Amino acid sequence: MYPSGFPGQDVDSKGSFVTITPVGEVLEGASRPTFFRGVATVCMKLFNIVQPTKVYFGQKDVQQTVVIRRMVTDLMIPTEVVVCPTERDPKDGLALSSRNVYLGTRRREIATVLYQSLNAAEVLYRNSETYDRETLLGAARHVAEGMRAIQSELPEEKRALFEVDYISLADPDTMMEVDQVDPEKGAVLSGAIKMLPIEKAAEGEDVGFGGGPAVRLIDNIILKPKTEYAKE
Amino acid sequence: MYPSGFPGQDVDSKGSFVTITPVGEVLEGASRPTFFRGVATVCMKLFNIVQPTKVYFGQKDVQQTVVIRRMVTDLMIPTEVVVCPTERDPKDGLALSSRNVYLGTRRREIATVLYQSLNAAEVLYRNSETYDRETLLGAARHVAEGMRAIQSELPEEKRALFEVDYISLADPDTMMEVDQVDPEKGAVLSGAIKMLPIEKAAEGEDVGFGGGPAVRLIDNIILKPKTEYAKE
Structure with a gap:
């Protein structure tokens, strides 16, 4: 997955990255500054390898779905993003995790x-x-x-x-x-x-x-x- | 080309970008810090729109060819990069520009x-x-x-x-x-x-x-x- 070697997860790591800002910087990204850079980059690689007609993401990681939708729209990726509802405990609604x-x-x-x-x-x-x-x-x-x-x-x-x-x-x-x-x-x-x-x-x-x-x-x-x- | 609006060319501009470092930071990138980010991002969009079997770049912009080769390799883009020789004046070899x-x-x-x-x-x-x-x-x-x-x-x-x-x-x-x-x-x-x-x-x-x-x-x-x- 890393033809040039694993680039590291530091903010100033050198490598080939996809960054989607500001959406990747807020909320879950605020405490994990390179998390959504990693998500976007690895999904870009996967999409290029598989060339899928549709990609499915779970709504529970809602910020991830917004990052991926934006990446697909802005970078003109020829795929359709489908977001699947969060699975919940039928008794009390706790999101499965x-x-x-x-x-x-x-x-x-x-x-x-x-x-x-x-x-x-x-x-x-x-x-x-x-x-x-x-x-x-x-x-x-x-x-x-x-x-x-x-x-x-x-x-x-x-x-x-x-x-x-x-x-x-x-x-x-x-x-x-x-x-x-x-x-x-x-x-x-x-x-x-x-x-x-x-x-x-x-x-x-x-x-x-x-x-x-x-x-x-x-x-x-x-x-x-x-x-x-x-x-x- | 900019579904979310033109993101700007500042280093801290917000948007959807492909960055290829450190190759994009040296030489021509040293005096133009977001130049190769722009090149990589717009080529990524173009490749996703056209889905070309081969892409052709001129050797004269040699750093650009290295940035694109690295992007294609690292992000697993399914295309082949072909670099075409620099065209020169036949009399004295000045690179055409x-x-x-x-x-x-x-x-x-x-x-x-x-x-x-x-x-x-x-x-x-x-x-x-x-x-x-x-x-x-x-x-x-x-x-x-x-x-x-x-x-x-x-x-x-x-x-x-x-x-x-x-x-x-x-x-x-x-x-x-x-x-x-x-x-x-x-x-x-x-x-x-x-x-x-x-x-x-x-x-x-x-x-x-x-x-x-x-x-x-x-x-x-x-x-x-x-x-x-x-x-x-």
Whole structure:
């Protein structure tokens, strides 16, 4: 995959790269400055090798789908990008992720807080004429804050603490934060939380694979153009 | 050509880019830091639109050919890069260039100094076992310096002054400067000179198109693997 040798993952690494900015620099890219450069470059190579008619990406990594769509559009790649819906636990909607095995029973239950938070904002958008950033994100933050308050008051052997990394309301084409949702265009509601390790486990408690390390989870909901909900 | 709008040519412009470093940063890229990013990006778009079996580039822009070859190799682009020999004036070997019209008669004659300089180094490489950078480049510089000395002693109404921007001896795959030519691999001898404006024109003298501005000229000669000369 690296005819000239592995170029490295530093910002100033020398090599042959595809960079898609600013979309690759925000949100997940903010804490991992060369992550989406790596994604775009390796997908470009794969597309050139396979020359696919269609390429399929999962919506859970929503920023990745926006980076790839933009790369395909801007660099005139002859393929069609198809985004597949996020697979969720049918009981409580937790987005399926290979990382979930690290959660264990207690944290698994609380981990749904991210989806619930995003859902609160979506319900407001969908069922009212609320397009204002602070109101929509306020609804999401209210759910997360409420859960955090409940957990923090529980004793260590009962609670599961978490930190909200970000909750974002962004333009679906650029992932730039928006002050208002354009109801004809919609937006991307996304978030990341860090589930902290269990502080005090009960005897024999399942704390998750690998001893239950801190687990960072991401999720998102697409706010569609308002007219599309009427059709459903 | 720019579905997301023209991204600009600044180093920190945001957009969808292909960067090929370090080859795109040296020589011609040193004074024009985003030039080869633009070349690589626009060629990537063109290749994706046309999906050509072969692409043809001229050897005169030798660094461009190395950038494109590297892009095609590293990003697995399914095309073959063909490099076509530099077209030269059959009388004196001056590389054909749209810029030559700006030279006028007097500077046109002296402009061959770049090719003559590179030739001096090639003759040495080809006909001896000289692989040392300083000796090879010394031969080239000697020719250029000699011509510069001759011109500088002529009166203003006779002379054509020039400055040597660089004379380079570089690896053919990376365009990195080499201390020794590997005779099994060869090297790229390249240079750039700036022909300064005529100081004092004679009545009715052809000083070149547009009043004879300063003209920057480039040229190069590929030093082939030594075994290949035996076959000629």
